[in-house]
Amino acid sequence: MTLLGPADVRQLAERLGIRPTKQLGQNFVHDPNTVRRIVRAAELAPDDVVLEVGPGLGSLTLALLENGNRVCAVEIDPPLAGALPETVGKYAPEHADRLTVIAGDALRVELSGVAPTALVANLPYNVAVPVVLHLLATVPSLRRGLVMVQKEVADRLTAGPGSRVYGVPSVKLAWYATSRQAGKVPASVFWPVPNVESGLVAFTVLGDDKSDIPTRPETFAVVDAAFAQRRKTLRAALAGWAGGPVEAERILRAAGVDPKLRGEQLTVEDFTRIASQRRRAAASG
CATH class of the missing domain: 1.10.8.100 (rRNA adenine dimethylase, C-terminal domain)
Incomplete structure (x- = not known):
């Protein structure tokens, strides 16, 4: 199976007329080794249904499908949402039936009929914390996750009491799950290249369904x-x-x-x- 490389990402973006915007936090991964590393770090089970927020041009989506999982991708940008099934059909036609695309905002979209068990996503830096906390609060089927965020955000999410960066995101994530940092991602694997380093945050949801606790x-x-x-x-x-x-x-x-x-x-x-x-x-x- 072929994953997207730098030339593929540029060609797809050009064909769709996509110009990455800071407003949507669009930085597309173009390195196959990186997306495969993310999938390995997620430690997905064969029967996991993966929720991917912000699939963009489909780099991580293809790696998740290659791993054998069903994927529900939520994309806020209409052209990107519309093009994703076509991209999967071209690069991984044998896996196309395991992809569901929902066009919408992850902070507002309804996931009725979908019961994802894992969140795996390259999250836009400006909404990473709200998205993670919102999904943990509203999608009780989630059991684990691995998200790529700005390194500074990864530090805050996984900080413990007494740390200089321990704060509201740290405590609220700890309400739902145990978390840890699962590696760094260099800026060079993105297009356009961001001016910050990225980090991976892995989490495991605590045993009880805490979303409904008063x-x-x-x-x-x-x-x-x-x-x-x-x-x-x-x-x-x-x-x-x-x-x-x-x-x-x-x-x-x-x-x-x-x-x-x-x-x-x-x-x-x-x-x-x-x-x-x-x-x-x-x-x-």
């Missing part, structure tokens, strides 16, 4: 408040959320959290206990 929005509200003012102690940062610094301190102490700590020192379990403690306090009057 404490998720409550916990995320605590997380947002704690990191809105990073330099403040939790007692001060959560004052607005709790109804005042005194009440914030009471809730924190009841949850077993030192009010003098800062948000970057807490685990996702700590934030969940704080949210649960406030709910119990509200229920008791």
Whole structure:
């Protein structure tokens, strides 16, 4: 099976009249070795149904199909969405029946009738975090994933408590899944060449279906408040959320959290206990 090389990518883009835009975060991978490495790193099972967001010209799509998986590709750019089945038909006709293309925004599209079990994607840098968190919240069938993002974003997503880059994305991803960095991707394998390095983030969704747990929005509200003012102690940062610094301190102490700590020192379990403690306090009057 033939994958897309640099000449193929340029020819496809020219034929479609595609000029990569920063607005859509379009940087197309043109190296077959890279997309095969991404597929290997994803550790897909033969029966995994892969959700690919932003397939672009189809480089990674072809590698996923070559691996034997069914692929549901969501593409926001209409010309690219329309051309993908034709590209697969040309380069991998024997796998064309295993591709489904949905034209739309991954943050809004309906995946009715599709139950993807793995997310594998080269995500546009400007929407990577919202897309990952949205899909984990709305697609309960997802069990694992591997996404290529800006290296700086990969660092934030996988950071642990106490890290300089630990923040809202780190905690929210940890709510849904365990994560790790799975390698770097050089800028030279993209067209056009971005001015940043990319990184791979692998994640495994935690056993329970956490998308429907009522404490998720409550916990995320605590997380947002704690990191809105990073330099403040939790007692001060959560004052607005709790109804005042005194009440914030009471809730924190009841949850077993030192009010003098800062948000970057807490685990996702700590934030969940704080949210649960406030709910119990509200229920008791």
